Amino acid sequence: MSAVIHYILDLGAGIFLPIIMITLGLLIGMKAKKAITAGLTLGIAFVGMNVILGFMFGSISPAANAFVKSTGIQLNAIDVGWSPWAAVAWAWPYALAMFPLQIVINIAMLALGWTDCLNVDMWNVWGKILTAVIVSAVTGSLVLAFLVAAIQVVFELKSADITQKQTYEITKIPGIACSHPMALTAAVLLPFNKLLDLIPGIGKTKIDAAKLKQKIGIFGENSTMGFIVGSLIAGFGGYDVKGILTTGIQVATALVLFPMVAKLFMQALSPIADAMSELMKKRFKGRKFYIGLDWPFLAGQSEIWVTAIVLVPVELVLAIVLAKLGLSSTLPLGSIINICLAVPLLIITGGDLIRMIIIGIMATPLYLIVSSQFSPLMTDLAKKVGTIDIPKNQLLAYFGIESPDFRWAMAHGANIINGDILGLVVLIGYLALFVWYYKHMKKVDAEIDKKNGVV
Numbered sequence: 316m317s318a319v320i321h322y323i324l325d326l327g328a329g330i331f332l333p334i335i336m337i338t339l340g341l342l343i344g345m346k347a348k349k350a351i352t353a354g355l356t357l358g359i360a361f362v363g364m365n366v367i368l369g370f371m372f373g374s375i376s377p378a379a380n381a382f383v384k385s386t387g388i389q390l391n392a393i394d395v396g397w398s399p400w401a402a403v404a405w406a407w408p409y410a411l412a413m414f415p416l417q418i419v420i421n422i423a424m425l426a427l428g429w430t431d432c433l434n435v436d437m438w439n440v441w442g443k444i445l446t447a448v449i450v451s452a453v454t455g456s457l458v459l460a461f462l463v464a465a466i467q468v469v470f471e472l473k474s475a476d477i478t479q480k481q482t483y484e485i486t487k488i489p490g491i492a493c494s495h496p497m498a499l500t501a502a503v504l505l506p507f508n509k510l511l512d513l514i515p516g517i518g519k520t521k522i523d524a525a526k527l528k529q530k531i532g533i534f535g536e537n538s539t540m541g542f543i544v545g546s547l548i549a550g551f552g553g554y555d556v557k558g559i560l561t562t563g564i565q566v567a568t569a570l571v572l573f574p575m576v577a578k579l580f581m582q583a584l585s586p587i588a589d590a591m592s593e594l595m596k597k598r599f600k601g602r603k604f605y606i607g608l609d610w611p612f613l614a615g616q617s618e619i620w621v622t623a624i625v626l627v628p629v630e631l632v633l634a635i636v637l638a639k640l641g642l643s644s645t646l647p648l649g650s651i652i653n654i655c656l657a658v659p660l661l662i663i664t665g666g667d668l669i670r671m672i673i674i675g676i677m678a679t680p681l682y683l684i685v686s687s688q689f690s691p692l693m694t695d696l697a698k699k700v701g702t703i704d705i706p707k708n709q710l711l712a713y714f715g716i717e718s719p720d721f722r723w724a725m726a727h728g729a730n731i732i733n734g735d736i737l738g739l740v741v742l743i744g745y746l747a748l749f750v751w752y753y754k755h756m757k758k759v760d761a762e763i764d765k766k767n768g769v770v
Contacts, residue, residue, distance in 0.1 A: 474501075616661055
C-alpha cells in the first residue's frame, strides 16, 4: 500500500489531481467525456503553471544569488525551497496515516455542518505531515504531532469557508476555495491591514493591477512591470547589459503568461463545480458545497506576481539587516518568490496591490526569523532520513514555509509539556488573532452578499 501511494504521489500534482478530479466528477454524475476533459484540462493548467514558475524562478534566483555574492554577506542557512522538505515529510514513518486523518475529519465536519468545503487537495497532505514532523521533533511527542496535524486540517477547512466568497470575487471561478495552509497566515496579516486603514491615501483607496494600469498607463502593464522589476533585480546582482535585458524580458514573459494559463483553471473547474452544486442541491437542500484546492487557481492574478517579485530585493536587504541584528541566518533562495506570503496578502486585502506590497515588507521578517529558528531542527531531520545530501557544517532552511506563524505557535505551544511558556503565550495570541480574523471575514462575506444582492 505504501509503495502504491508513493508511486501515485510521485506522479506529481499535474497527474495526481486530475485523477482525483476525474474520479470525483464521475461520482457526482458528470458524463465521462466531460469529467475526463475537465480533469485533463486541470492537469494541463497545473503543469503549465509549474512550467512558467520554473522559468521565472530560473530567471530570478540566479540574479538574487548574484546580488548576495556582490554584497559579500554571510548567511549560513540556505533556503532550498519546498521540494526537499516534502521529501523529508514523506520519509516520516507515520506519513501515510495522515491521509485517513484528513479524510475522516473532513467527512465528519461536512456531516455535522461545520464546514462546506470538500478538500480534494490530497497532494498537500505533505504539509500536515511536515507540521507533525516539526511538532514531534520539538516536543518529542507523537500524540501531540498528530493532534496538531488534526488541528491544522480543521483550520484549513475553516479558512477555506471564510475566504471562499472573497476568492470568488477575485477569480470569478465558482464553487472553489483555497484550502492550502498558506492562507492561515492571513490571520497575522489582518492587524497590518487594519493599521493601513488609518493612513490617508491608503485607507479607502484600492489599487489593483487593473487600476494601476489605468493610472500609470504602459507602466501598469504586466509586460512593462515584469521587465522593469526583473531588470532592476539583475542590475542589483551586477549583471551586464545583456544579462539585465535578458532577465527583464524573462520576468515580463512570465507575468504575461500567468493570466493566460490561469484561464485553464476556470475552464477545468467550472463544470465540476456546477455538477457538485447540482448534486448538493438535490441531496442537501439549503446547503452550498465547494471544492478545496491548492493555490494555483489564484495564480492568474497579477497582484500576486507583482508583489512577490517586488519583495525579492526587500527580502535580501532584510536578510542582511536581521543577520546583523542576530535575528536571522536564512539566505532566501529556493523560495525567494514567496508565494506563501503573496497569496494570503491577496486574500486579506482583496487584491489591493499597494497594501499587498506594504504589508509584505512588514511581514517578511516573520518568514526569515521562523525559517532560521527551524533551520537546525529541520537540517537534523533531513540528515536523519537521508533524503538530502547535506555538506558538512551546512544548515538548510525553508524561507517560504507555509504559515510560519501557525507552525511555530502550534509546535512551541504544544511544547508546554516541556515548560515552553513563551510558546504557549504565542499560541494563545495566534488563536486570538484567528478568531478576530474569522469574524472579520464573516463581515466581508456579508458585504459581498449585500453588494451582489444576496439575501
